[in-house]
Amino acid sequence: MNTPIDLLIEARWIIPVEPTNVVLEDHAVAVDKGRIVAILQQNEAGARFSPRQVKRLPHHVLIPGLVNLHTHAAMTLLRGLGDDLPLMEWLQKHIWPAEEKHVSAQFVHDGTLLACAEMLRGGTTCFNDMYFYPKAAAEAALASGMRASIGLITLDFPTPYAADADDYLAKGLATRDELRDEPLLSFCLAPHAPYTVSDRNFAKALTLAEQCDLPIHLHLHETTQELDDSMRMFGVRPVERLRRLGLLSPGLIAAHGTHLDANEITLLAQHGCSIAHCPSSNLKLASGIAPIAALTRNGVNVGIGTDGAASNNRLDIFQEMRLAALLAKGSSGQTSVIGAHQALRMATLGGAQALGLDAAIGSIANGKAADLCAVNINDIGLTPCYDPASLLVYSAGREHVSDVWVAGRIRVADGCLLETNEIELINLAALWQNQIRPRKV
Structure with missing residues (x-):
């Protein structure tokens, strides 16, 4: 019987950070109750887990938050x-x-x-x-x-x-x-x-x-x-x-x-x-x-x-x-x-x-919190991809971030903030700007 979990994230590449210099291809991260419970090949995930949600990232690199x-x-x-x-x-x-x-x-x-x-x-x-x-x-x-x-x-x-x-x-x-x-x-x-x-x-x-x-x-x-x-x-x-x-x-x-x-x-x-x-x-x-x-x-x-x-x-x-x-x-x-x-x-x-938090965050590893960031490299400025790590550091930018999870809960989906009204925030910043340095009429 497959183990029920909250979320399975399948990505084209995963860079776990530890162990160092590792890039996993066509792997998945299994998440339950906000924590990572497995990192495994995608073709093995279906035999082990019954996820309530599956997130497929076919053109992405998944990295720690x-x-x-x-x-x-x-x-x-x-x-x-x-x-x-x-x-x-x-x-x-x-x-x-x-x-x-x-x-x-x-x-x-x-x-x-x-x-x-x-x-x-x-x-x-x-x-x-x-x-x-x-x-x-x-x-x-x-x-x-x-x-x-x-x-x-x-x-x-x-x-x-x-x-x-x-x-x-x-x-x-x-x-x-x-x-x-x-x-x-x-x-x-x-x-x-x-x-x-x-x-x-x-x-x-x-x-x-x-x-x-x-x-x-x-x-x-x-x-x-x-x-x-x-x-x-x-x-x-x-x-x-x-x-x-x-x-x-x-x-x-x-x-x-x-x-x-x-x-x-x-x-x-x-x-x-x-x-x-x-x-x-x-x-x-x-x-x-x-x-x-x-x-x-x-x-x-x-x-x-x-x-x-x-x-x-x-x-x-x-x-x-x-x-x-x-x-x-x-x-x-x-x-x-x-x-x-x-x-x-x-x-x-x-x-x-x-910060003394390396037992909980900072890498994609079993038992750690599912603080994760997905980067979509299906972009004209990010092709071709010979080395996903090199591409992330030297070519990609924050504009390529598609999805973000904190403790297994999605906070950014397809580039959009889920907990924040961006228009309200921009208006709030404008109010403060007018107090700090009023615009000349």
């Missing part, structure tokens, strides 16, 4: 505000003043809804967020049916969200306590950056992270100014400062890592830290090119992030995958550095590993 390892989702409402400026000028003269005036729980909820829609439609099923009003971000992610790691942000200075570091931490932990049983949510402690958090408050965040068994997500070595300021104020560069404070560990997710020397790369590797590589944001803000070839060669886990839409200006992991691979080749002078399979791993399992 993409993981956006670093973003500020609500900042989609600031997309394009103050472009083409250096990081600190952009922050101090445009972003921070706009945030001080406009950021609220409603702003975060609405901006995160917009971000989730963009990410889901582009094949991203999980994002690691860092922003104010984390409860509002979490509620928007849940409303969108998306998996999210919610950052519990900490800063030294007051904002409309919190008065001081203790207030940030208390509010963040209250959000975590309220929502900790939501299966699509996880949490990180998120002390913003070495230039915005004191030693005392880093120590508090570390203590709480250890007590609650949470990763720590922060910005690190993003600009040369950050390094110069750290030398002036602390006498050491930020990585060494964090080492002395005890923050270097397998639970550390360092966004950017644009300026790292050989000793710092060795330290990150020795302590099992992860880097959230954000190539488009680093280029747009002229921050530099992260030494991804050296990081991966030394065994540092690397995931891919977009940063916020205000500094990218897209939440597009396909674009980041391709750029990450090309920049690594160009900056190292080695064409074999960061191949297609490795770039795809960074965009999936690398991010999941950094």
